[in-house]
Amino acid sequence: MRLLAFILGITISFGFSNAYNFLMILNSAGRSHFNVGHALAKGLVNSGHEITVVSVFPLKNPIPGYHDVNVPNVIKVMRGDIAALWKSIQKPVTQKLIDHYQMGFRITRGLFEDSNFQDFLRSNQSFDAVICETFYNDAHYGLAEHFKAPLIGLSTGGGLTFITDMVGSPAPASFVPHIMLPFNDHMSLYERLLNVAFLAYERFLLDYYYLPGQEQLYKEFFPENKRCFYEMRRNASLVLINQHASLSFPRPYSPNMIEVGGMHIDGNLSPLPEKIERFINESEHGAIYFSMGSNLKSKDLPPAKVQEILRAFRGLKQRVLWKFELEDLPQKPENVYISDWFPQTDILAHPKVLAFVTHGGMLSTTESIYHGKPVIGLPIFSDQFFNMAHAEQTGYGIMLDFKSLKAQDFRDAIERITSEPAFTRVVQGMSFRYRDQQQTPLENAIYWVEHVTRHQGAAYLQSAAQRLNWWQYHNVDVLLIIVGLVIFLGIVVPLAIFKLFRKFLSGGKRKEMKVKSN
Numbered sequence: 001m002r003l004l005a006f007i008l009g010i011t012i013s014f015g016f017s018n019a020y021n022f023l024m025i026l027n028s029a030g031r032s033h034f035n036v037g038h039a040l041a042k043g044l045v046n047s048g049h050e051i052t053v054v055s056v057f058p059l060k061n062p063i064p065g066y067h068d069v070n071v072p073n074v075i076k077v078m079r080g081d082i083a084a085l086w087k088s089i090q091k092p093v094t095q096k097l098i099d100h101y102q103m104g105f106r107i108t109r110g111l112f113e114d115s116n117f118q119d120f121l122r123s124n125q126s127f128d129a130v131i132c133e134t135f136y137n138d139a140h141y142g143l144a145e146h147f148k149a150p151l152i153g154l155s156t157g158g159g160l161t162f163i164t165d166m167v168g169s170p171a172p173a174s175f176v177p178h179i180m181l182p183f184n185d186h187m188s189l190y191e192r193l194l195n196v197a198f199l200a201y202e203r204f205l206l207d208y209y210y211l212p213g214q215e216q217l218y219k220e221f222f223p224e225n226k227r228c229f230y231e232m233r234r235n236a237s238l239v240l241i242n243q244h245a246s247l248s249f250p251r252p253y254s255p256n257m258i259e260v261g262g263m264h265i266d267g268n269l270s271p272l273p274e275k276i277e278r279f280i281n282e283s284e285h286g287a288i289y290f291s292m293g294s295n296l297k298s299k300d301l302p303p304a305k306v307q308e309i310l311r312a313f314r315g316l317k318q319r320v321l322w323k324f325e326l327e328d329l330p331q332k333p334e335n336v337y338i339s340d341w342f343p344q345t346d347i348l349a350h351p352k353v354l355a356f357v358t359h360g361g362m363l364s365t366t367e368s369i370y371h372g373k374p375v376i377g378l379p380i381f382s383d384q385f386f387n388m389a390h391a392e393q394t395g396y397g398i399m400l401d402f403k404s405l406k407a408q409d410f411r412d413a414i415e416r417i418t419s420e421p422a423f424t425r426v427v428q429g430m431s432f433r434y435r436d437q438q439q440t441p442l443e444n445a446i447y448w449v450e451h452v453t454r455h456q457g458a459a460y461l462q463s464a465a466q467r468l469n470w471w472q473y474h475n476v477d478v479l480l481i482i483v484g485l486v487i488f489l490g491i492v493v494p495l496a497i498f499k500l501f502r503k504f505l506s507g508g509k510r511k512e513m514k515v516k517s518n
Contacts, residue, residue: 019048020128020453024154025143026055027071027111028135029078031294032363033156036242037133039264040154041066043442044449052125054117069120077110078103082295086302088381089402093180096381097202101210104136108214111140112221121146129237129453134163136210138233139217141166145225145232150457152449153239157362157383158248159257161202162210166236168465168473169254173199176251180382182389182399185249203470234466237457240445242362246434247369248390256461258448262366262434263441269346276321279337280352283319288414289347289373290357291323293364296380299325310336311407318354318418321347348373354418360384360399365391372431374423376413378402396427 022044026037034057041051045065056075058068081103088096111117130144131152144151155163158179164171173196177183181198183191215229225232237256244261245251253259271277280287292298301309306329313320314333324338332338344364347353348371358364360377365387368375375397377388391397398413417423439447452458471477 018450018454019050020044020450021050021126022052022129022131022449022453023125023127023143023147023149024051024053024055024131024133025111025140026053026057026133027074027107027137027140028133028156029056029075029082031057032361033133033135035264035363036156037131037154039266039442040131040240040445040449043263043446047446047450052120052127054111054120069116071111071114071117073114073117074107074110077106081106085296085381086300093198094201097180097205098209100136100382101205101213104210105213105217107135108137108139108217111137112217129449131449134166134239136162138162138211138214139221139229141233141236142218142222142225142229144235145227146222150237150452151235152452153236155239155241155243158243158386159241159251159253161199162206163239163241164257166233166466167239167254167257168234168463168468169239169257170252170465172252176249177386178202179386182379182385184390184393185251207470236466237452237459237461238448240448242366244366244434244441246430247366248387254461254463254465256452256458256463258444260441260445261362262370263445264363265345265367265370266442267440269349270343272343272346272350276337276339276342276347279319279321280347280350283352285317285319286352286354286418287319287321287350288316288355288357288418289321289342289344289353291342291344291364292359292378292380293361296359297325298323305402305405307331308405308407309410312410312414316411316414318414345371355414355423357414360388360391362387369396369427369430369434372424372428374417374427376400376410376417378405394426394430396423396430398423 024037024041026034028034034055037053037055038057041053042063044051045063050065050067052067052069054069054071056071058070059066088099091099127147127149129150129152130147131154132140132143134153134155141151153163153166159169159171160179161171174192175185175187177185177187177195178198181195183195187195218229218232227235239257240260241257242261244259247261272280310331310333313336316335318335320336321342322336322338323340323342325340329338345367348356348367353373355376356364356368356373357376357378358368360375360379361384365375375391377384377391377397377399379385379388379399380402388397388399392399398417400409400413452461465473
């Protein structure tokens with residue numbers, strides 16, 4: 001009996017020793033960003049851990065072990081940025097990058113200045129690791145040192161330069177296109193030239209505008225932190241990235257940058273609401289699902305674009321479910337069903353839904369691939385152009401230009417994607433490859449979070465590249481020395497020899513002339 005009690009006590013103690021207390025910072029007011037982090041938070045709670053989530057989306061139905069810190073000030077500072085999304089398509093990509101950095105400054109300060117967050121910081125809690133969304137908010141990474149815990153980054157999008165910098169992940173410009181450019185991994189010479197030029201432009205802005213601005217915020221709000229800003233942000237133990245090779249292009253990563261794309265998809269489907277289920281089931285020729293995501297509101301579309309879209313839908317033999325955030329839509333055709341909310345993954349799983357009209361965000365494209373549905377893309381900002389370029393080049397989607405969108409072009413795209421089986425065959429093959437993983441993306445994310453926490457930051461995973469400046473990383477200093485030596489040996493030395501030889505010859509001639517004159 002004593003032996004049994006001893007074994008039980010040891011088992012319980014091990015169970016408790018493996019339960020961690022995490023802090024998660026989800027600093028964006030975008031619902032899609034929150035959905036990714038929330039999936040990981042719930043997964044960690046279900047694995048027996050405690051988690052405190054700082055976000056603008058507190059749970060309506062509390063979960064044991066899941067603690068909310070509501071930060072409404074972030075919504076206030078992002079309201080203007082969200083409202084301006086439709087207009088951003090008119091700007092060149094160089095200006096969009098600057099806009100992102102400026103938005104980042106506002107978000108970063110907005111969280112720090114939130115009264116609820118200030119109260120939370122003064123609570124002197126302790127955490128085993130800090131999981132921080134990487135969304136133009138580098139100063140927030142200082143929370144890891146503040147709580148004396150390892151830093152884990154969570155990228156809800158792809159591998160932007162300021163994110164790969166955190167762990168020194170390689171990103172060769174020859175075949176890794178910038179995520180804001182509509183290129184694939186087989187770029188032409190012209191595309192590689194543009195890619196290198198844009199990466200150089202981004203590097204310049206990072207080093208002389210964005211990072212210095214984040215450094216000022218870091219110094220202002222973490223005056224007691226011992227690490228300098230640049231050392232702090234390059235001390236990440238792990239970065240989870242919402243990407244997967246089967247969803248995009250294969251590319252190299254450092255050991256502590258892990259692909260977990262689609263971890264918000266749990267595969268458990270719920271019955272559709274009765275009206276939606278009936279609308280889809282009664283569609284003789286199938287249905288199209290149309291949503292521009294959680295941040296882009298269809299109700300804010302320019303009226304002229306709304307009319308072009310309605311003209312495209314009118315007379316279609318398919319039915320359309322359109323996420324439209326108003327109760328009434330004048331001149332709406334009978335084959336169109338509008339609602340301010342749809343259960344997106346459940347709709348995409350329905351066998352009668354033939355295609356997905358989307359803005360091309362990472363979550364939407366991931367869900368379309370998971371459920372094997374081809375897409376028509378209307379990209380507006382950020383990585384949407386990259387994602388839709390990949391969809392078109394891979395063969396599971398059609399990309400349209402929103403700025404010049406006309407009813408006939410939209411209608412032609414719908415008729416083509418619903419009548420040509422090749423689009424569906426390609427995306428179903430991608431779905432099969434994506435699902436063919438050793439463990440689910442969420443299980444993979446949970447394992448790595450637990451792993452680096454269990455090993456106090458897992459320093460052995462950290463590449464030496466995390467400690468190098470960009471010119472050291474790319475051997476710019478070495479190349480300059482080599483070029484200097486080549487110039488010296490190939491030009492300076494021969495020129496010096498030539499001048500010496502010439503001087504010698506001219507000296508000999510003068511001596512000969514002098515002898516002759518005597």
